[in-house]
Amino acid sequence: xxxxxxxxxxxxxxxxxxxxxxxxxxxxxxxxxxxxxxxxxxxxxxxxxxxxxxxxxxxxxxxxxxxxxxxxxxxxxxxxxxxxxxxxxxxxxxxxxxxxxxxxxxxxxxxxxxxxxxxxxxxxxxxxxxxxxxxxxxxxxxxxxxxxxxxxxxxxxxxxxxxxxxxxxxxxxxxxxxxxxxxxxxxxxxxxxxxxxxxxxxxxxxxxxxxxxxxxxxxxxxxxxxxxxxxxxxxxxxxxxxxxxxxxxxxxxxxxxxxxxxxxxxxxxxxxxxxxxxxxxxxxxxxxxxxxxxxxxxxxxxxxxxxxxxxxxxxxxxxxxxxxxxxxxxxxxxxxxxxxxxxxxxxxxxxxxxxxxxxxxxxxxxxxxxxxxxxxxxxxxxxxxxxxxxxxxxxxxxxxxxxxxxxxxxxxxxxxxxxxxxxxxxxxxxxxxxxxxxxxxxxxxxxxxxxxxxxxxxxxxxxxxxxxxxxxxxxxxxxxx
Amino acid sequence: xxxxxxxxxxxxxxxxxxxxxxxxxxxxxxxxxxxxxxxxxxxxxxxxxxxxxxxxxxxxxxxxxxxxxxxxxxxxxxxxxxxxxxxxxxxxxxxxxxxxxxxxxxxxxxxxxxxxxxxxxxxxxxxxxxxxxxxxxxxxxxxxxxxxxxxxxxxxxxxxxxxxxxxxxxxxxxxxxxxxxxxxxxxxxxxxxxxxxxxxxxxxxxxxxxxxxxxxxxxxxxxxxxxxxxxxxxxxxxxxxxxxxxxxxxxxxxxxxxxxxxxxxxxxxxxxxxxxxxxxxxxxxxxxxxxxxxxxxxxxxxxxxxxxxxxxxxxxxxxxxxxxxxxxxxxxxxxxxxxxxxxxxxxxxxxxxxxxxxxxxxxxxxxxxxxxxxxxxxxxxxxxxxxxxxxxxxxxxxxxxxxxxxxxxxxxxxxxxxxxxxxxxxxxxxxxxxxxxxxxxxxxxx
Numbered sequence: 028x029x030x031x032x033x034x035x036x037x038x039x040x041x042x043x044x045x046x047x048x049x050x051x052x053x054x055x056x057x058x059x060x061x062x063x064x065x066x067x068x069x070x071x072x073x074x075x076x077x078x079x080x081x082x083x084x085x086x087x088x089x090x091x092x093x094x095x096x097x098x099x100x101x102x103x104x105x106x107x108x109x110x111x112x113x114x115x116x117x118x119x120x121x122x123x124x125x126x127x128x129x130x131x132x133x134x135x136x137x138x139x140x141x142x143x144x145x146x147x148x149x150x151x152x153x154x155x156x157x158x159x160x161x162x163x164x165x166x167x168x169x170x171x172x173x174x175x176x177x178x179x180x181x182x183x184x185x186x187x188x189x190x191x192x193x194x195x196x197x198x199x200x201x202x203x204x205x206x207x208x209x210x211x212x213x214x215x216x217x218x219x220x221x222x223x224x225x226x227x228x229x230x231x232x233x234x235x236x237x238x239x240x241x242x243x244x245x246x247x248x249x250x251x252x253x254x255x256x257x258x259x260x261x262x263x264x265x266x267x268x269x270x271x272x273x274x275x276x277x278x279x280x281x282x283x284x285x286x287x288x289x290x291x292x293x294x295x296x297x298x299x300x301x302x303x304x305x306x307x308x309x310x311x312x313x314x315x316x317x318x319x320x321x322x323x324x325x326x327x328x329x330x331x332x333x334x335x336x337x338x339x340x341x342x343x344x345x346x347x348x349x350x351x352x353x354x355x356x357x358x359x360x361x362x363x364x365x366x367x368x369x370x371x372x373x374x375x376x377x378x379x380x381x382x383x384x385x386x387x388x389x390x391x392x393x394x395x396x397x398x399x400x401x402x403x404x405x406x407x408x409x410x411x412x413x414x415x416x417x418x419x420x421x422x423x424x425x426x427x428x429x430x431x432x433x434x435x436x437x438x439x440x441x442x443x444x445x446x447x448x449x450x451x452x453x454x455x456x457x458x459x460x461x462x463x464x465x466x467x468x469x470x471x472x473x474x475x476x477x478x479x480x481x482x483x484x485x486x487x488x489x490x491x492x493x494x495x496x497x498x499x500x501x502x503x504x505x506x507x508x
Numbered sequence: 509x510x511x512x513x514x515x516x517x518x519x520x521x522x523x524x525x526x527x528x529x530x531x532x533x534x535x536x537x538x539x540x541x542x543x544x545x546x547x548x549x550x551x552x553x554x555x556x557x558x559x560x561x562x563x564x565x566x567x568x569x570x571x572x573x574x575x576x577x578x579x580x581x582x583x584x585x586x587x588x589x590x591x592x593x594x595x596x597x598x599x600x601x602x603x604x605x606x607x608x609x610x611x612x613x614x615x616x617x618x619x620x621x622x623x624x625x626x627x628x629x630x631x632x633x634x635x636x637x638x639x640x641x642x643x644x645x646x647x648x649x650x651x652x653x654x655x656x657x658x659x660x661x662x663x664x665x666x667x668x669x670x671x672x673x674x675x676x677x678x679x680x681x682x683x684x685x686x687x688x689x690x691x692x693x694x695x696x697x698x699x700x701x702x703x704x705x706x707x708x709x710x711x712x713x714x715x716x717x718x719x720x721x722x723x724x725x726x727x728x729x730x731x732x733x734x735x736x737x738x739x740x741x742x743x744x745x746x747x748x749x750x751x752x753x754x755x756x757x758x759x760x761x762x763x764x765x766x767x768x769x770x771x772x773x774x775x776x777x778x779x780x781x782x783x784x785x786x787x788x789x790x791x792x793x794x795x796x797x798x799x800x801x802x803x804x805x806x807x808x809x810x811x812x813x814x815x816x817x818x819x820x821x822x823x824x825x826x827x828x829x830x831x832x833x834x835x836x837x838x839x840x841x842x843x844x845x846x847x848x849x850x851x852x853x854x855x856x857x858x859x860x861x862x863x864x865x866x867x868x869x870x871x872x873x874x875x876x877x878x879x880x881x882x883x884x885x886x887x888x889x890x891x892x893x894x895x896x897x898x899x900x901x902x903x904x905x906x907x908x909x910x911x912x913x914x915x916x917x918x919x920x921x922x923x924x925x926x927x928x929x930x931x932x933x934x935x936x937x938x939x940x941x942x943x944x945x946x947x948x949x950x951x952x953x954x
Binding site: 030031032033041042043044045046055058059060062063064065066068069070071072073074076079080082083084086087088089090091092093094095098100103105106107108109111113114115117118119120121122123124125126127128129132133134135136138139146149150152161162163164165167168171172175176195196197199200201202203204205206209250252254255278280281282283286287297301303304305306307308309310325346347348349350351352353354355356357358364365366367368369370371372373375376377378379381382383385386389402404425426429434435437440454455456457458484486489490491492493494495496498499500502503504505506507 | 511513514515519520522524527532535536537538540544550551552553554556559560562563564566567569571572573583587588592594596600601602603608610611612614616617619622625626629630636637640643644645646653671674676677683684685686726729730754755756757758778779780781782783784795801803804805806807809810812813814815816818824825826827828829830831833834836837838839841847848851852854856860861863864866867910915937
């Protein structure tokens with residue numbers, strides 16, 4: 028079997044042809060300016076169809092997905108991805124639709140987008156939506172550009188964005204890309220936003236503050252109890268409040284960002300709304316806003332007049348287009364299917380997600396420190412610091428979990444916890460599955476005490492041993508040459 | 509009905525009991541009471557059969573390309589997708605995995621990213637490529653941000669022959685750092701090089717050209733490169749459909765600093781515009797300024813080949829406000845589709861396919877001469893697209909074609925008011941000679 032797609036050398040093995048043999052080809056050299064014609068071959072692979080399939084199948088075996096087992100990556104919400112949604116998204120009448128077809132021929136597609144938007148508005152408590160952004164970070168960027176333009180048009184030069192130290196890295200870089208400067212605020216001892224400190228900052232920078240970005244519950248899994256006071260403070264200051272929807276799974280059906288005073292929200296349809304992550308994407312990052320920001324949304328938005336759905340491409344103050352077309356439709360469709368399946372039992376999702384995380388927290392709390400352990404919801408962050416000296420670092424524990432056939436939690440994030448392991452089981456794990464995870468952690472803690480080399484050498488059962496990241500940097504090989 | 513939950517009522521009670529909680533409301537105790545009574549009006553859930561039935565009916569509100577002969581392009585192309593591509597990308601080990609942060613359990617994802625990077629480098633001739641972007645337009649926008657960053661110059665020139673939606677996306681992204689975007693005009697379907705020279709100044713950080721351009725014409729990429737000689741710092745950004753590179757010179761050979769584009773044409777369905785997939789390739793000296801993820805080949809502790817995400821200090825989760833981009837999720841599974849597609853096609857298969865597109869366009873252009881009201885708008889030869897103009901009402905023409913189930917092309921008036929008499933007609937291997945003949949016969953009738 029080929030090690031890489033380039034290693035098979037059998038020139039002429041590749042027989043796949045998509046063209047139509049009935050066309051009488053003229054010599055293409057007459058049809059393309061000579062100086063633009065390729066003179067050397069590109070060096071594409073020479074594999075037969077069966078070799079191609081075997082190559083990629085062997086690679087699939089070296090991977091681990093949600094269908095293989097528990098995937099407790101904190102802040103990633105790795106829940107089960109319903110198979111019926113894949114089948115529906117694969118329907119030719121959804122897939123073989125050109126983005127420039129007439130509106131009258133794409134009413135099914137527009138209906139899905141419109142109705143998904145309506146449901147997301149209800150779930151978040153906001154007034155208007157654009158499905159255009161391709162991912163969470165893309166949605167953040169859209170939201171921040173809207174805030175930028177909103178203040179620019181008001182003639183206010185607000186340049187500062189406040190972000191708690193526990194926030195996702197994307198918050199910081201999205202703010203920066205949108206042309207803002209960031210003030211990072213230290214969390215309180217209980218892991219939540221320090222209202223006094225926030226008041227101090229607002230007092231000091233008042234008219235310079237554009238918005239505060241909040242993930243609620245935050246990345247420690249803790250609900251920001253002062254959210255209404257924070258909202259009051261920001262709005263009195265003429266600032267906006269931004270909701271990072273990465274952790275919506277904790278409160279879906281139980282509480283809404285809109286009621287908490289948020290003005291701009293992005294959601295991750297590939298997290299809370301069950302679309303698969305695809306090994307890192309594609310996702311979808313719809314952005315929702317209050318009425319007064321509606322005209323700033325990225326275009327197009329989907330409108331409905333009578334029974335007709337249409338693309339609305341005329342908003343005076345729009346930030347414009349974030350990408351070529353109308354959003355990652357197939358991902359939106361999967362989220363729509365998910366919501367239609369769940370229906371009015373939405374809150375059961377957050378109930379079970381929180382039950383599972385709390386169950387794990389109590390059990391794993393006997394093995395690890397949980398420095399911010401109170402009032403957590405769908406995820407929690409535990410620390411391996413007490414095992415560090417004996418070789419039980421978060422990294423080593425993560426690698427040892429792989430030997431037991433379990434995907435590790437998120438490690439070393441958030442940075443405010445030493446040797447952090449961020450655990451989010453999601454609602455689609457059974458008690459047995461959670462218990463297996465706990466038992467595995469128990470075994471590993473025992474190994475730290477008895478034979479920590481097992482951790483330092485881990486993984487030993489995976490397809491490869493510990494990968495040399497330093498060498499990848501020092502002697503970069505970024506393509507097959 | 510199907511909520512995909514796992515717990516029985518008994519399970520819930522067991523967990524609540526273990527946690528010492530009297531009821532599930534306790535899980536939300538710390539949310540202020542007034543936030544907890546929410547007025548959700550969602551319909552009862554559907555079971556799988558009902559859901560399938562409902563969505564099949566919804567799908568039927570669409571008229572898919574199966575019903576048409578499609579000559580629409582303009583950045584999204586209707587190509588045949590081999591069964592192998594669908595088969596591989598639907599494997600759950602690929603589809604349901606997360607970003608490969610834990611290398612040892614993600615070698616499959618990491619290796620195909622590495623192979624995708626390699627394939628894009630081979631096609632474009634560039635030194636390095638990343639793991640994918642959202643689409644071609646956002647990839648171009650990121651290239652412009654990179655250029656402004658490395659040159660410290662806040663002015664870029666984009667050609668008027670570049671896909672209008674790409675230009676709009678560049679403008680959106682440029683609003684953040686305050687980059688001034690200048691659009692140059694075109695002459696006979698090609699970038700006006702004289703105008704471009706005039707627009708160039710010492711504050712220009714990049715010039716972005718699409719070739720074959722939005723009108724399907726080949727830009728004079730060598731002359732444009734030469735025009736940049738007077739601005740040695742200015743980056744030359746090339747935007748191209750990777751399918752064209754099966755036959756055309758790689759952008760490295762005419763001095764591109766960055767090459768970007770959309771790889772949808774390589775194995776990804778149209779899906780009403782997304783998800784498609786952007787690629788981003790550059791000269792090696794921009795490695796530390798690249799946006800997005802990059803996979804590298806290294807070894808494991810026993811010296812065996814292994815793959816890993818590398819140069820991560822560029823990225824948002826480490827560098828935060830100083831990151832080269834905020835991109836986190838990309839379009840990995842679509843990059844896999846393109847990698848599988850290119851592997852299956854191989855050099856000869858891809859050449860054959862590109863030739864089919866070119867020949868379709870040329871055959872159409874030849875036969876267009878038989879009509880009395882239609883002509884090829886621009887003189888230069890086209891790749892997979894060409895602009896057709898008419899002295900008849902363009903809406904009427906498209907309607908007449910539509911009556912015969914032909915999607916005749918894309919109206920250009922919205923983006924080019926001066927081309928209100930024109931449409932962009934696109935060709936892939938899906939347009940048979942018979943389809944083209946039928947199209948022409950209708951035009952002859954008008």
